[in-house]
Amino acid sequence: MAVTDLHTTLNAKGLRRDERAERWRLFGLSSPALLLVLIILVIPVGWLFYVSFIGADGNFSLENYERMIKRKSYSRIFITTFQVSLLTTGLCILIGYPLAYFMSQLPTRWANLCLVTVLLPFWTSLLVRTYAWLVLLQKQGLVNQWAISIGLWDEPLKFVHNMTGTLIGMVHIMLPFLILPVYGAMRSIDGDYLKAASNLGASPRRAFWTVFFPLSTPGLFAGSLMVFVLCLGFFVTPAVLGGGRVIMVSMKIVSNIELFVNWGAASALGVVLLVMTVFILWIASRFLKLEQMTGGGH
Amino acid sequence: MLNWLKSPASETQVTHGQRLWLYAFSGIIMVLLVLPTLVVIPMSFSDSQYLEFPPETWSLRWYRHYFGSDEWMLATLTSVKTAVLTMLVATPIGVLAAYALHASKLPYVRAAFVLLITPMMVPVVLIAIGAFYAYVKLQILYTITGLVLAHTLLAIPLVVIVTGSALKGYDMNQENAARSLGAPRWKAFVTITLPQIRFAVVTSMVLSFLASFDEVVIAMFISGGDNPTLTRNMFNALRDQIDPTIAAISTIMILVTTLMMILASLFGRGKS
Numbered sequence: 001m002a003v004t005d006l007h008t009t010l011n012a013k014g015l016r017r018d019e020r021a022e023r024w025r026l027f028g029l030s031s032p033a034l035l036l037v038l039i040i041l042v043i044p045v046g047w048l049f050y051v052s053f054i055g056a057d058g059n060f061s062l063e064n065y066e067r068m069i070k071r072k073s074y075s076r077i078f079i080t081t082f083q084v085s086l087l088t089t090g091l092c093i094l095i096g097y098p099l100a101y102f103m104s105q106l107p108t109r110w111a112n113l114c115l116v117t118v119l120l121p122f123w124t125s126l127l128v129r130t131y132a133w134l135v136l137l138q139k140q141g142l143v144n145q146w147a148i149s150i151g152l153w154d155e156p157l158k159f160v161h162n163m164t165g166t167l168i169g170m171v172h173i174m175l176p177f178l179i180l181p182v183y184g185a186m187r188s189i190d191g192d193y194l195k196a197a198s199n200l201g202a203s204p205r206r207a208f209w210t211v212f213f214p215l216s217t218p219g220l221f222a223g224s225l226m227v228f229v230l231c232l233g234f235f236v237t238p239a240v241l242g243g244g245r246v247i248m249v250s251m252k253i254v255s256n257i258e259l260f261v262n263w264g265a266a267s268a269l270g271v272v273l274l275v276m277t278v279f280i281l282w283i284a285s286r287f288l289k290l291e292q293m294t295g296g297g298h
Numbered sequence: 299m300l301n302w303l304k305s306p307a308s309e310t311q312v313t314h315g316q317r318l319w320l321y322a323f324s325g326i327i328m329v330l331l332v333l334p335t336l337v338v339i340p341m342s343f344s345d346s347q348y349l350e351f352p353p354e355t356w357s358l359r360w361y362r363h364y365f366g367s368d369e370w371m372l373a374t375l376t377s378v379k380t381a382v383l384t385m386l387v388a389t390p391i392g393v394l395a396a397y398a399l400h401a402s403k404l405p406y407v408r409a410a411f412v413l414l415i416t417p418m419m420v421p422v423v424l425i426a427i428g429a430f431y432a433y434v435k436l437q438i439l440y441t442i443t444g445l446v447l448a449h450t451l452l453a454i455p456l457v458v459i460v461t462g463s464a465l466k467g468y469d470m471n472q473e474n475a476a477r478s479l480g481a482p483r484w485k486a487f488v489t490i491t492l493p494q495i496r497f498a499v500v501t502s503m504v505l506s507f508l509a510s511f512d513e514v515v516i517a518m519f520i521s522g523g524d525n526p527t528l529t530r531n532m533f534n535a536l537r538d539q540i541d542p543t544i545a546a547i548s549t550i551m552i553l554v555t556t557l558m559m560i561l562a563s564l565f566g567r568g569k570s
Contacts, residue, residue: 029398030410032391033454037413040451041420044428095327102324105308117328123555124335125512127532128548132334134540135341135349142337142351175331194309204312233421235515240536250423254518257427270424281419 045274052267064268074252074269081248084163084238085231088170089178092227095171096178097220103179104186115183122176130240133169134160137241161243169237174230178223185219186212218288225284229277249273335552342545349542360546370531370543376521377511377528380442384449384510389503391450392457397487399458400465411458418455422515425451430519440523448516453506460505464498465491496565504562508555 055061068074099118103111121129136142137159144156159165189212197207235250242248249269256266303315314321337351342360344353364370395414399407417425429448430439438444468491476486492499517527528547535541 023402023404026398026402027404027406027410030395030414033395033414033458034410036391036447036451037416037454040429040432040447041417041425042413044432045420045424047431048424048428098320099324099327102320114324114328117332121331121335123508123559125529125548125551125555127512127514127529127536128338128551129335131532131536131544131548132338134536135545136334136337138540140348172331172334191309198310202310204308204310204316207310229419233423235423236533240533250421250515253423253427254515266427270421270427273421274424277419277421 048267048270051263052271054264056264064264067265068268068272077247077249077252078272080246081232084166084170084234084246084248085228087167088174088231089224089228091167091171092174092178093220093224096175096223097182100179100182100186103183104189118176118179121172126173126236129173130169130237133165133172133241137165137168160241162245163242165241165243166238166246169241170231170234173237174227177226177230181223181226182216182219185216185222189215221284222288225280225288229280232277233273335548338545338548339552342542342549344542344545347542349540349545360542363543364546364550367543370528370547372524373526373528373531376442376445376525380445380449380527381507381511383442383446384453385503385507387446388450388453388457388506389499392454392502392506393461393499395454396458396461396465397491400462401470411462414458415455417451422452426516426519429516433520439520440525442525444520445517445525445527446510448520449510449513450506452513452516453509456505456509457502460502461495461498464495468494500562500565504558507558511551 052064053060053062055063103114103118106114138144139156139158141159143159147153148156159168193211193215194207197211198204202210233250234248235254238246238248239251250273253266253269253273256262256269303318304313306312307314307317340353341349341351343356343358344350345355345357345359346353395410399411399414425448429444429451433439433444436444438447470491472494473486473490476490477483481489512529513527514529514533517530518533521527521530532544532547535544
């Protein structure tokens with residue numbers, strides 16, 4: 001009796017050990033991907049961190065960060081970056097929320113069709129879309145031509161190479177990132193809640209604001225966050241549509257390296273940008289599941 | 299029509315009439331989402347130096363210019379090579395990682411997942427200058443190898459997320475059944491699991507291809523010399539002037555990506 005007991009425990013231990021080894025072997029399958037992220041991303045970014053604390057004389061110093069605080073041009077760049085990101089996020093909410101709501105009210109088949117129109121821009125190249133806006137909005141562009149021909153305004157208005165153009169282009173590119181999570185959240189809202197609200201005498205408006213809207217906020221929050229964080233580090237669209245008049249942090253990083261070969265200044269800007277991004281994502285991760293933010297649920 | 303306007307549109311008895319503004323608004327926005335990119339297509343067939351819509355005289359002038367230019371052809375070749383290789387590298391690595399995270403129930407899985415999706419969270423400019431630095435050390439600056447590695451980095455989060463969510467909806471007991479009948483683990487995966495998550499795998503491939511083909515900022519730093527990418531050249535051309543050649547290239551790109559999406563969705567159909 002005692003001997004069989006011993007055997008079972010030994011067996012159980014052995015099995016547990018085997019299982020652990022098996023799990024580690026399985027886990028090891030992720031090593032090529034992890035290694036790549038480590039070599040091409042983690043180590044170089046760690047090096048940027050280090051470089052940002054090296055002064056012009058090659059010793060440890062905070063001069064790169066001091067310059068950022070002292071120089072007006074740098075604080076202006078940060079203000080512009082936040083301005084553009086906030087405005088883009090706000091506009092995306094104002095435009096995307098009603099559209100997502102509209103889609104969530106349609107039968108699935110029609111909603112899927114609308115979803116294609118939202119996703120279509122996703123499949124077209126970022127550069128192509130930016131180029132398209134440049135063409136449409138320029139002085140002799142379609143928008144000005146048509147508006148003048150129907151008498152909306154007399155002189156061609158300036159839409160590109162300024163803030164307006166940048167915002168138009170960015171909202172167009174960011175909109176799907178907002179709509180998808182919002183739409184997902186809205187689809188999962190149980191219609192019975194709304195029926196109950198209206199049976200109890202709530203007006204449609206009241207039912208919407210007290211029942212539907214609060215239930216959709218996790219999706220709205222996730223989408224807005226995604227848009228905001230993506231905007232902070234955006235480069236292509238503001239560089240082309242801003243025409244050098246809207247300077248964001250990422251553009252300053254590039255010009256610091258391409259024009260001035262100043263790695264210290266570029267790295268310090270990069271570190272601040274990264275810290276801001278991580279901080280925002282960290283705050284958000286306390287309220288949201290990671291999978292929600294990455295859209296993994298859909 | 300009047301009846302329809304007065305009929306209830308939702309559980310809260312709001313009528314279609316009261317919602318007309320929403321329908322109009324949504325319609326306009328959807329048109330604005332799609333139309334701007336499509337306008338480029340007719341413009342690319344113009345004979346003029348300037349972009350016109352609609353073109354006064356039609357011609358293939360800008361297409362001839364694109365296909366006749368060694369510079370553009372070289373860049374296109376680099377981009378296509380890089381994108382195909384990225385797809386071939388990122389998909390297996392990413393699927394393997396997603397499977398590893400799903401099947402091994404170790405406590406480190408969450409940390410590994412976070413690490414694998416960081417390329418999505420880190421501003422792309424930082425990845426670009428980081429890769430530039432790493433490539434100078436590794437001596438692979440301006441090579442296709444370097445481009446493929448960096449683009450694979452960008453594609454991995456997409457593959458891991460898409461394949462990972464497909465695995466979540468898949469019943470691993472099927473694989474266990476195959477294994478209890480004597481199939482080795484890899485065989486069980488290849489013959490039982492893989493066919494069932496194939497739509498996710500195909501989607502991952504398409505996404506990896508597009509992520510690479512479309513990438514601008516990293517390519518600005520680490521492509522050049524004999525291997526500039528198409529997007530790098532396009533971006534440089536865009537900064538200087540509005541060249542109708544880009545309308546022609548854009549049209550071809552729209553065509554190629556649309557074709558890929560259609561092929562992917564055809565392939566993914568069938569059982570699922």
